[in-house]
Amino acid sequence: xxxxxxxxxxxxxxxxxxxxxxxxxxxxxxxxxxxxxxxxxxxxxxxxxxxxxxxxxxxxxxxxxxxxxxxxxxxxxxxxxxxxxxxxxxxxxxxxxxxxxxxxxxxxxxxxxxxxxxxxxxxxxxxxxxxxxxxxxxxxxxxxxxxxxxxxxxxxxxxxxxxxxxxxxxxxxxxxxxxxxxxxxxxxxxxxxxxxxxxxxxxxxxxxxxxxxxxxxxxxxxxxxxxxxxxxxxxxxxxxxxxxxxxxxxxxxxxxxxxxxxxxxxxxxxxxxxxxxxxxxxxxxxxxxxxxxxxxxxxxxxxxxxxxxxxxxxxxxxxxxxxxxxxxxxxxxxxxxxxxxxxxxxxxxxxxxxxxxxxxxxxxxxxxxxxxxxxxxxxxxxxxxxxxxxxxxxxxxxxxxxxxxxxxxxxxxxxxxxxxxxxxxxxxxxxxxxxxxxxxxxxxxxxxxxxxxxx
Numbered sequence: 001x002x003x004x005x006x007x008x009x010x011x012x013x014x015x016x017x018x019x020x021x022x023x024x025x026x027x028x029x030x031x032x033x034x035x036x037x038x039x040x041x042x043x044x045x046x047x048x049x050x051x052x053x054x055x056x057x058x059x060x061x062x063x064x065x066x067x068x069x070x071x072x073x074x075x076x077x078x079x080x081x082x083x084x085x086x087x088x089x090x091x092x093x094x095x096x097x098x099x100x101x102x103x104x105x106x107x108x109x110x111x112x113x114x115x116x117x118x119x120x121x122x123x124x125x126x127x128x129x130x131x132x133x134x135x136x137x138x139x140x141x142x143x144x145x146x147x148x149x150x151x152x153x154x155x156x157x158x159x160x161x162x163x164x165x166x167x168x169x170x171x172x173x174x175x176x177x178x179x180x181x182x183x184x185x186x187x188x189x190x191x192x193x194x195x196x197x198x199x200x201x202x203x204x205x206x207x208x209x210x211x212x213x214x215x216x217x218x219x220x221x222x223x224x225x226x227x228x229x230x231x232x233x234x235x236x237x238x239x240x241x242x243x244x245x246x247x248x249x250x251x252x253x254x255x256x257x258x259x260x261x262x263x264x265x266x267x268x269x270x271x272x273x274x275x276x277x278x279x280x281x282x283x284x285x286x287x288x289x290x291x292x293x294x295x296x297x298x299x300x301x302x303x304x305x306x307x308x309x310x311x312x313x314x315x316x317x318x319x320x321x322x323x324x325x326x327x328x329x330x331x332x333x334x335x336x337x338x339x340x341x342x343x344x345x346x347x348x349x350x351x352x353x354x355x356x357x358x359x360x361x362x363x364x365x366x367x368x369x370x371x372x373x374x375x376x377x378x379x380x381x382x383x384x385x386x387x388x389x390x391x392x393x394x395x396x397x398x399x400x401x402x403x404x405x406x407x408x409x410x411x412x413x414x415x416x417x418x419x420x421x422x423x424x425x426x427x428x429x430x431x432x433x434x435x436x437x438x439x440x441x442x443x444x445x446x447x448x449x450x451x452x453x454x455x
Contacts, residue, residue, distance in 0.1 A: 004383075005293060014272050051425075052353055053353060054353050054354075054424065055303065055350075056306075056354070057292075057355070057356045058148075058306070058307045058357050058420075059217045059292070059294070059308055059310055059356065059358040059359075060360065061313045061360040062126070062172065062177050062312050063177075063284060063313040064377075065313040065364075065382070066315070068081070069098060070101070070382070071097050071362075072138060072399055073098060074112075075087055075098065077366075080368050081366045081368065083324065085098050085327075088101075088102065088103040089105070090104075091106050092393045094231075095394075096176060097180040098331065100331035100335060103339035104335050104338060104339050108393060112227030112384070112391075112395075113379075113382070113383075113394075114396045114411055115395060115397045115398055116382075116397025116411050117359075118411070118412060121135055121411070124174065125177075125199075126176060129361055130147060130307065132416065132417035133445060134413075138184075141435065142186075143180060145178055145185040145433070146191075147417060148305035148306075149181070150181035150433060151305050151421075152189040152305075153433055158303075159256060159302035160206055160246045162254055162303050163303065164193070164303065165189070165192065165305045166191055166192045166193075166306050167179060167191035167195070168295060168306060169286075172283055172284060173279070173283040174284075174310070175282070177284070177309070184436045189431070192396075207228055214229050227291075233398060256301070257294070259301065262295075265341075267293065269408060270337070271290055271292060272290070272340075274286060276287055280311050285310060285312060286307035286417070287310065287311040289340075289406060291308045292312065293341070295341075296344055296350070299354055313330070313335075313360055315374065316372045323373035323374060331425070334363070338384070341356065345386075350387070355387045355423045357383070357420060358385070359381065359382070359418070361383050362378040363380045364377050365378045365404070366402040366403050380405060388423040391454055396451065397409040399455070414444040415449065417454075418450045418451075419454055429447065
C-alpha cells in the first residue's frame with residue numbers, strides 16, 4: 001500500500017501527522033511479501049526466457065450501466081423505452097452502438113459486445129463483477145476470493161518488482177460497491193492498493209521529489225515500530241531498508257508506472273483527465289479516465305491483474321430527462337478513455353496478451369420511469385471486452401425488442417470469468433484452490449467453460 005500522504009486510523013502519529021499505519025504501508029508495499037530491498041534487487045532481474053506476460057484489466061462501472069442507451073439500443077421501441085439516443089453504424093457492418101460513442105464505433109472490429117448476460121444479482125453489490133459468484137448463493141468460510149487474488153495465488157508475480165494484483169479502485173462510501181477482497185485465500189493475496197484509504201495517492205494527485213525528500217529524516221526513525229509490526233523477520237536489513245526507501249518510491253518501475261507525469265503528455269491528453277476527489281453522487285467512484293492509463297502502465301510494469309472503478313452509473317431522478325443529462329456528461333468521457341486504452345494496447349503490442357473487461361452489476365429497466373429513470377434490472381446485463389487475443393468485431397447474444405430479456409445466446413458471469421482465466425493460461429475445468437478448511441474449490445460456478453465464440 002503505497003500511501004504517502006493519507007492518514008490511517010491509528011492515533012499514533014509523528015510530527016507531521018504521518019501515522020504509524022501509513023509508514024507501514026510504505027514499508028511493506030502491500031501484503032505479498034515484497035520488502036524494499038527485495039523489490040530493488042528484483043528490478044534488476046531480467047525476465048528474459050519467461051513466457052509472454054498475460055494480463056487482465058477489469059473496469060467496474062459502479063451502479064450498473066444502461067445497456068439500452070449504450071450498446072443495445074432499441075430505436076423502434078416506444079419513446080419511454082428507446083430514450084433520446086440514436087444508434088450509429090460502426091466499422092463492422094451490421095453492428096450499431098450509441099451515437100455518443102463515435103470513437104468506439106470506429107474501433108468495433110477490435111471489440112466484443114455482450115448483450116445477453118443473465119443471472120446478475122439484483123442489488124448494488126460489486127462482488128459478482130470481481131469474482132463471478134452470486135453473493136446470494138452459499139459460499140465457503142471467509143468468502144470467495146476476487147479474481148485478482150486467485151490469480152495471485154495460482155501464478156504469483158510475473159516479475160518480483162511488481163505485485164501480481166493491483167487495485168486502482170477508489171473506496172466508495174456505499175460498502176457493497178467496494179471490492180470483496182481476498183476471501184479464504186487470506187491477506188497475502190490482497191491487492192496492492194496505491195490509492196490509499198484517503199485517496200491522497202501518488203498516481204493521480206502527484207507527489208514531488210522535494211516533498212518526498214523532506215520525509216527521509218522521518219523514515220530513518222521508524223525502525224522500532226517496524227520490528228514491532230513484523231516480528232516474523234520479513235523486514236530484514238532495516239538500515240538498508242531505511243536508506244533505500246526513498247529510492248524505491250522515486251525510481252522503482254512500480255513507482256514510475258504510477259507516476260503519470262512520466263507519460264507522454266499527448267497520451268495523457270488522449271485518455272482525458274478527471275478529478276479524483278469528486279465522487280459522483282457522493283457514494284460512487286470519481287470519473288477518472290486517467291485510471292485506465294495508469295492500469296496500462298502497471299501492466300507494462302509487470303502486474304497480472306489491475307482492477308479499477310469508474311464513475312457512477314446508477315442514474316435516478318425526478319424527471320424523464322434527468323438520466324439523460326447524466327449520460328451526456330458520462331458518455332463522451334467514457335468513449336474517449338476506453339477508445340484510448342484500446343488503441344494504446346494495439347499500438348504497444350499488448351492486444352494479444354492483455355484482456356480488458358468492462359461491466360457493471362446489472363442492466364437497467366426497459367421502461368423509463370418518471371420517478372426513478374431506468375431502475376435496476378438483473379434479468380439482462382451487458383459487457384464490453386477487447387484484447388487478450390480474442391476473436392473481436394462481434395456481438396454475442398441479443399435481447400428482445402424492448403431490451404428486457406435475453407432471447408439469444410444467454411451468457412453468465414461464470415462463463416465470462418472462465419474466459420478471463422483462460423486468457424491468462426489458467427484452465428478452470430480442473431484447477432482448484434483450497435479454502436480455510438483445506439477443501440479444494442473450483443474457480444467458477446457450475447464448471448463453466450470459456451466462451452467458445454472468443455477463443
